Amino acid sequence: xxxxxxxxxxxxxGASIARVLSKYENLEVHLIEKAPDVGWGVSKANTALIHxxxxxxxxxxxxxxxxxxxxxxxxxxxxxxxxxxxxxxxALIVALKEExxxxxxxxxxxxxxxxxxxxxxxxxxxxxxxxxxxxxxAIGALWVxxxxxxxxxxxxxxxxxxxxxNGVKTHLETEVREIKVENGEVKGVETNNGxxxxxxVINAAGLYADRIARMxxxxxxxxxxxxxxxxxxxxxxxxxKRVLFPTPTPISKGIVVTTEISGHLMIGPNAQDLPPxxxxxxxxxxxxxxxxxxxxxxxxxxxxxRSKVIRTFAGLxxxxxxxxxxxxxxxxxxxxxxxxxxxxxxxxxxxxxxxEVAGIIENSLGIELKEKEKWNPYRKxxxxxxxxxxxxxxxxxxxxxxYGKIVCRCNNVSEGDILEAIERMKFIGVKTPSVDSVxxxxxxxxxxxxxxxxxxxxxxLLAREYGVEPWKVTxxxxxxxxxxxxxxxxxxxxxx
Amino acid sequence: MEPFPQIPMxxxxxxxxxxxxxxxxxxxxxxxxxxxxxLLDENDYLGGILPQCIHPGFGLHYYKEELxxxxxxxxxxxxxxxxxxxxxxxxxxxxxxxxxxxxxxxIFTSPSGVYQVWAKAIxxxxxxxxxxxxxxxxxxxxxxxxxxxxxxxxxMDIYGVLPGKEIVIVGSGDVGLIMARRFALEGAKVKAVIExxxxxxxxxxxxxxxxxxxxxxxxxxxxxxVRGKGRVERVKVVKVDENLNEIPxxxxxxxxxxLIISAGLVPSVKKLKKIGVEIDPAxxxxxxxxxxxxxVPGIFVAGNSLxxxxxxxxxxxxxxxxxxxxKEFIEKGxxxxxxxxxxxxxxxxxxLAPHYLSGEGDVxxxxxxxxxxxxxxxxxxxxxxxxxxxxxKPAEMLRIKLKAEEIKNTEKLTVEVVxx
Ligand SMILES: Cc1cc2nc3c(=O)[nH]c(=O)nc-3n(C[C@H](O)[C@H](O)[C@H](O)COP(=O)(O)OP(=O)(O)OC[C@H]3O[C@@H](n4cnc5c(N)ncnc54)[C@H](O)[C@@H]3O)c2cc1C
Ligand SMILES: Cc1cc2nc3c(=O)[nH]c(=O)nc-3n(C[C@H](O)[C@H](O)[C@H](O)COP(=O)(O)OP(=O)(O)OC[C@H]3O[C@@H](n4cnc5c(N)ncnc54)[C@H](O)[C@@H]3O)c2cc1C
Numbered sequence: 001x002x003x004x005x006x007x008x009x010x011x012x013x014g015a016s017i018a019r020v021l022s023k024y025e026n027l028e029v030h031l032i033e034k035a036p037d038v039g040w041g042v043s044k045a046n047t048a049l050i051h052x053x054x055x056x057x058x059x060x061x062x063x064x065x066x067x068x069x070x071x072x073x074x075x076x077x078x079x080x081x082x083x084x085x086x087x088x089x090x091a092l093i094v095a096l097k098e099e100x101x102x103x104x105x106x107x108x109x110x111x112x113x114x115x116x117x118x119x120x121x122x123x124x125x126x127x128x129x130x131x132x133x134x135x136x137x138a139i140g141a142l143w144v145x146x147x148x149x150x151x152x153x154x155x156x157x158x159x160x161x162x163x164x165x166n167g168v169k170t171h172l173e174t175e176v177r178e179i180k181v182e183n184g185e186v187k188g189v190e191t192n193n194g195x196x197x198x199x200x201v202i203n204a205a206g207l208y209a210d211r212i213a214r215m216x217x218x219x220x221x222x223x224x225x226x227x228x229x230x231x232x233x234x235x236x237x238x239x240x241k242r243v244l245f246p247t248p249t250p251i252s253k254g255i256v257v258t259t260e261i262s263g264h265l266m267i268g269p270n271a272q273d274l275p276p277x278x279x280x281x282x283x284x285x286x287x288x289x290x291x292x293x294x295x296x297x298x299x300x301x302x303x304x305x306r307s308k309v310i311r312t313f314a315g316l317x318x319x320x321x322x323x324x325x326x327x328x329x330x331x332x333x334x335x336x337x338x339x340x341x342x343x344x345x346x347x348x349x350x351x352x353x354x355x356e357v358a359g360i361i362e363n364s365l366g367i368e369l370k371e372k373e374k375w376n377p378y379r380k381x382x383x384x385x386x387x388x389x390x391x392x393x394x395x396x397x398x399x400x401x402x403y404g405k406i407v408c409r410c411n412n413v414s415e416g417d418i419l420e421a422i423e424r425m426k427f428i429g430v431k432t433p434s435v436d437s438v439x440x441x442x443x444x445x446x447x448x449x450x451x452x453x454x455x456x457x458x459x460x461l462l463a464r465e466y467g468v469e470p471w472k473v474t475x476x477x478x479x480x481x482x483x484x485x486x487x488x489x490x491x492x493x494x495x496x
Numbered sequence: 497m498e499p500f501p502q503i504p505m506x507x508x509x510x511x512x513x514x515x516x517x518x519x520x521x522x523x524x525x526x527x528x529x530x531x532x533x534x535l536l537d538e539n540d541y542l543g544g545i546l547p548q549c550i551h552p553g554f555g556l557h558y559y560k561e562e563l564x565x566x567x568x569x570x571x572x573x574x575x576x577x578x579x580x581x582x583x584x585x586x587x588x589x590x591x592x593x594x595x596x597x598x599x600x601x602x603i604f605t606s607p608s609g610v611y612q613v614w615a616k617a618i619x620x621x622x623x624x625x626x627x628x629x630x631x632x633x634x635x636x637x638x639x640x641x642x643x644x645x646x647x648x649x650x651x652m653d654i655y656g657v658l659p660g661k662e663i664v665i666v667g668s669g670d671v672g673l674i675m676a677r678r679f680a681l682e683g684a685k686v687k688a689v690i691e692x693x694x695x696x697x698x699x700x701x702x703x704x705x706x707x708x709x710x711x712x713x714x715x716x717x718x719x720x721x722v723r724g725k726g727r728v729e730r731v732k733v734v735k736v737d738e739n740l741n742e743i744p745x746x747x748x749x750x751x752x753x754x755l756i757i758s759a760g761l762v763p764s765v766k767k768l769k770k771i772g773v774e775i776d777p778a779x780x781x782x783x784x785x786x787x788x789x790x791x792v793p794g795i796f797v798a799g800n801s802l803x804x805x806x807x808x809x810x811x812x813x814x815x816x817x818x819x820x821x822x823k824e825f826i827e828k829g830x831x832x833x834x835x836x837x838x839x840x841x842x843x844x845x846x847x848l849a850p851h852y853l854s855g856e857g858d859v860x861x862x863x864x865x866x867x868x869x870x871x872x873x874x875x876x877x878x879x880x881x882x883x884x885x886x887x888x889k890p891a892e893m894l895r896i897k898l899k900a901e902e903i904k905n906t907e908k909l910t911v912e913v914v915x916x
Binding site: 236280282283284285286289306307309310311312313385390391393394397398401402404405406409412414448449450451452453455456459460470471474475476477478479480481482483484485486487488489490491 | 630
């Protein structure tokens with residue numbers, strides 16, 4: 001008989017867990033997500049770094065210290081298996097004054113404790129060799145070659161596609177509202193779409209993990225949001241080759257300057273604590289953005305003019321009581337596993353978190369996991385027109401002319417890419433057509449013009465493929481419809 | 497010297513990139529001049545942005561008749577077809593390569609595949625893009641209901657979608673004003689037009705729209721923030737002082753479900769920049785001579801890629817001129833000039849084109865002023881030329897014709913707009 005597992009939350013944590021658990025013959029895995037698509041929680045808006053694992057104090061934050069470096073090592077393998085966009089470009093933690101070296105020495109020592117390979121201090125000359133356009137004030141740095149960057153939502157999508165291909169069932173637009181516990185054992189979750197039976201419930205609900213835990217009667221922690229804001233610039237603005245950090249302070253790793261994987265200069269984040277009830281407050285603020293600007297300028301003085309901004313955004317870190325990841329089977333409720341407080345470096349740690357959870361199922365819950373004879377570790381990346389050489393494009397066009405037709409002119413995204421994205425959305429169970437689902441799979445609308453040319457065309461394609469009226473297509477799920485009706489709706493006295 | 501031996505190759509005298517009014521006029525003229533020409537446009541239809549501009553106001557100079565955008569476009573398109581000009585729609589130019597003066601390659605993709613076209617000259621008429629909400633510093637939530645004017649226009653007039661019913665418009669230029677009327681005509685409530693400058697940006701006849709439809713105009717104000725869950729719910733407006741700095745305490749909120757950004761256009765020239773074409777920071781388009789040739793020989797530019805035009809008539813005129821330039825270039829191996837005359841910006845001139853004159857023919861100078869003025873003269877002191885104008889506004893492009901014999905003997909020209 002199979003053990004039924006319900007994972008709450010399809011962020012990077014839940015998706016990684018789903019993928020790892022899909023390996024086992026004797027588990028039936030359900031991945032539950034309230035949003036219309038996967039990866040739209042905390043995992044959507046962050047710095048996208050695969051951190052080096054040198055800065056978490058193993059005394060204070062043992063989970064973070066252990067899982068970050070393990071996660072980093074696993075990502076080096078996972079990005080290949082799953083064809084996740086990535087770059088391993090290394091990081092420099094920059095010293096601007098002599099005292100900074102004391103802090104960098106500490107990080108070096110901590111990195112050694114945590115098992116981080118290949119780190120070292122570099123002097124002024126080498127730092128400019130590694131990063132020629134760094135501020136002239138730099139006097140040296142800690143060089144961490146294993147740091148990298150991935151596409152965080154593409155990563156979640158890749159994990160879920162792979163998990164579904166290996167038998168995991170998804171339940172999107174499904175919000176968990178209650179957890180059924182009988183005689184100290186979980187029995188399942190009550191949702192807006194009915195009851196889902198489960199022997200094991202894994203709480204990977206990001207900012208809402210405290211609320212979910214309370215549904216199971218567990219209330220020893222609380223999660224409050226910590227906002228971080230960002231600027232992204234046009235792709236013709238030169239950015240650094242490495243990830244640049246300032247020397248950290250006791251509260252923060254500081255404002256990063258980096259060229260993100262699509263080639264855009266990105267700066268951020270700052271850190272602003274919000275009250276626990278503001279878990280939906282993703283608004284950017286003038287003050288926050290200015291703070292980021294000032295911070296970034298210290299490392300990268302040649303920031304472009306403001307007219308080169310193509311987007312600003314904000315993310316919320318789920319900060320738990322105590323500050324460390326809470327990953328454990330709760331003793332008072334058998335079968336309930338918390339994966340809570342997954343703040344930074346949660347993206348980096350996710351693969352390690354997933355293995356940790358598998359270990360907990362075996363060791364704390366005593367369920368022996370049997371590997372499938374055939375488990376497919378691979379997943380093919382979506383076709384990107386912009387990555388094809390002309391002759392490859394011609395091959396693709398022969399099979400489907402839509403691959404020759406450009407929809408997003410800034411990023412050269414073809415109609416074929418978009419139709420494939422829609423197919424993949426349907427494969428993992430996306431029910432509501434949204435432009436953001438296409439955007440995160442194809443990069444359409446993320447360029448210089450921010451979608452003003454291509455969004456209407458994408459809306460048409462979504463409307464056609466999902467069989468809905470174009471104005472009912474959404475930007476990012478119900479409540480964000482593109483329009484209110486056909487162009488004469490108001491004159492007829494109707495309103496959608 | 498084939499860059500991609502594996503993909504099909506075509507060959508033409510001229511490739512025109514962009515099938516808007518500039519590109520169509522260029523292709524038509526090139527064909528009339530006997531050149532072997534190919535026109536490429538990425539849309540499924542010709543016309544550029546005109547098919548979505550269903551209002552009148554097009555063609556008064558060019559056709560001596562007031563037409564709508566689609567009418568203007570279809571006249572040009574009909575001519576194109578009658579002349580047998582070769583064109584491809586759904587054909588996006590990916591890259592331009594400049595091997596030598598008379599050897600250029602344009603790589604494009606289409607539903608029948610990727611092609612390379614060898615050409616002696618290129619006329620670049622790819623239009624412009626609109627500035628969006630992030631570029632103008634709006635913070636807050638990233639929600640549905642924020643559109644550029646052109647996007648909203650495309651949704652309404654090409655796809656038949658009504659974006660919302662309570663509208664705030666950023667920018668009182670012609671495009672913003674025309675969209676205000678468009679929304680009002682469909683029964684939506686236009687709650688405000690917000691303008692950063694102390695004066696409206698559009699032509700007087702378009703500013704009248706506000707009175708006709710009872711739409712409030714806030715001058716010296718800007719939208720700074722948008723809030724909403726899912727969709728726009730309210731926008732924050734702030735008053736600015738003479739230096740355009742926000743005045744603390746002057747903030748207020750307007751409830752609306754839609755925010756339209758009409759904050760100006762930027763010439764699309766990234767592909768030209770990649771091959772080293774020199775760009776004028778004032779126009780945002782290339783530096784050109786009087787045949788609209790860029791700093792890379794044999795690459796010509798016309799329409800909104802050259803500079804932002806408010807009249808389609810000038811756009812079409814520029815297309816024709818570029819075609820004539822291409823003809824001369826191909827036949828003579830270059831644009832003839834005994835000496836290049838530099839044109840400089842004088843008082844109250846924000847931008848102008850062309851930047852260099854050959855002195856070999858008559859030329860139109862296009863320019864915009866920095867600030868509105870009444871009762872002025874447009875002067876070119878070096879040649880004693882004067883043109884009296886009752887009003888000038890940054891929104892209105894000025895055009896002045898200089899005759900070959902007037903400029904022949906000068907080294908440089910300055911254009912200024914001063915009190916009469
Ligand atoms: C500003 C910022 C910068 C960061 N930078 C980095 C970095 O560079 N590197 C790094 O390693 N980490 C970084 N992080 C941390 C990283 O983003 C997070 O640790 C990680 O994304 C958390 O993923 P998650 O899956 O736990 O949560 P989420 O992605 O939030 O997933 C939880 C999911 O649960 C769903 N959910 C919630 N409640 C319910 C319910 N009742 N029913 C059904 N579904 C529900 C949510 O919709 C959500 O999709 C950063 C975070 C922020 C905010
Ligand atoms: C809302 C609005 C209202 C207006 N109202 C008026 C008015 O009342 N009267 C008036 O005279 N003018 C008006 N105009 C201005 C006028 O329409 C424009 O100045 C003119 O259309 C610009 O023409 P263009 O050919 O330069 O560019 P566009 O019309 O933009 O055409 C450029 C074409 O090039 C294509 N293209 C771009 N890059 C590539 C590539 N790489 N490969 C292939 N194709 C490409 C584009 O898709 C497009 O089809 C208005 C403009 C707007 C936006």
